[in-house]
Amino acid sequence: MKQLWYGGTIYTMVSENETVEAVLVESGSIIATGALKELSAFADELIDLAGATMYPGFVDSHLHLIFYGEKLVRLDLSRAESAEHMLELIKEAAQTLPEDAWLFGEGWNEQSFAHKEIPTKQQLDQIRDAPIVLTRICHHVMLVNSSALEESGIKELSSNPSGGKLGRDGNGHLNGLLYDNATLLVMKAIPRVGEAYIEELAERVELAVQHMLSLGLTGAHTEDMHYFGSYNNPFAAFIRTVGAKQHFRLNLLRHHAVFADMMEAGLTYAEPFVEPGAMKIFADGTLGARTAALSQPYADYPHSKGHLLHTTDELTALVQLARTYGEAVAVHMIGDAATEQIIGIIEKHPPPVGKKDRLIHASVLRVDLIERMKRLSIIVDIQPSFVSSDFPWVVERLGESRLQTAYAWKKLHDAGIVCALGTDAPIEEISPLASIYAAVERKKLGEQHPGYVPKEKLTRYEAIRMYTYGSAQAIGKEHERGLIRPGYVADFSIFDRDLFTGTSEQMLEAKAVKTVVAGKIVYERK
8 A cells, every 4th residue: 555645845854945745655664755746646545735744753862751641640840930839739739649649749940939949848748648759840859758758768867879969958957859869769669560550651651652643753762761660660561552552663761770681681672663772871960950060160059060970980881881782872961071971981982883872961061072072973962942941040050151062052063963852851841843942042932032042043954853863863763764755764743834934933833733653644633
């Protein structure tokens, strides 16, 4: 059965402004592109785009899919405007839960509060006796009550875990804040076993995937394997949903703590819909929590440079572990000190031939680091929405001088460094259009200024190509994904308007009308 797609604007993304009149598809792959009149004779089925605009499939290059699915059903604290408002939302949610149930909240951000105050552990204790776990927007900080600390085995005399910190008040007492690896102590205490739990995860996966399909996303690179009990739990959830339905494409980054076990287990993936990906490592924390590792102190807290999560020897051993299995690494690194640390290791231990290491975020760089990055077999995962989320408060955190090489997407692109574009959802909004807007405007919608560090703006073509071809390059699939050309998969994102015309604000009004994976319409707007 040969399908012929026609009747709209079809961007190949091979080069800027390149379009074709029609696309012929068979068995999930593109077999020809060209003129409608020439290709219609070969078609068994004609699919009229009815004036819509078609692109290669948009793929989010970095997110946490199950966490995103949980965000869709958990208490949303991103709308909290103050510590008091946050407490009100928690009280409302507590009234709907059984007395012994854990209460989870997502997305609080004290930087958006007028007084930058965070609720206290004591205030949470007054709301309920059962555990309360509230994850900050960056997912590198938690706020919990006394019950959650007790369930996690955290006591007043407990020491900071490696790569993490237990928050304390001015008197040295636990204040309920947990940073980086300290959050894992809570996550390990949450009941995460049994068939019912796997089914719950599968429901979260399906919920997240259906929402992403409605936004025009055909796939994602996701990191979930270390946070939901045994890695078999999320893995089974992915196989039961995406693997069974084959309605999305997932590349699974594998956390270093479970990487060797997954490799030795000889798992059967559901390729090309559920695929094994690189080994994931966290090198530092976040700017919001002041745990990103900087080479110079924070401008608004000169007593700290943040911290590295691993010594250089420890990080080297992790990279070598990946190499032992012939695999690349994908490293979260936000501060320039973390970037310098991992670059030095990759220079000595390059990835296997044909693979690229992935540097995720790279928010704060230096000119010398960009020069070194140009010589490496790497790809940089960028999240343009960080700009609209982090400014203007990040100016105080970094100081003006460091802004010239912070969130420097244009510098990376112009240096010839391959970039893929993602959201880090649920950290940021999962909408690809919101990310593209942030990349080209570098400000929040409605703000009246030329953008934060406007010389780092990307063009719409550059940003969209990072969503399509760039995401394929990130996993070594650029020979078969990310473009509309013969021999490539028939993954299409189809919108009701041309994303290259009109203002950026008008682009945001676009709606996905069809999402196509392997030639199959998996989402259609009613």
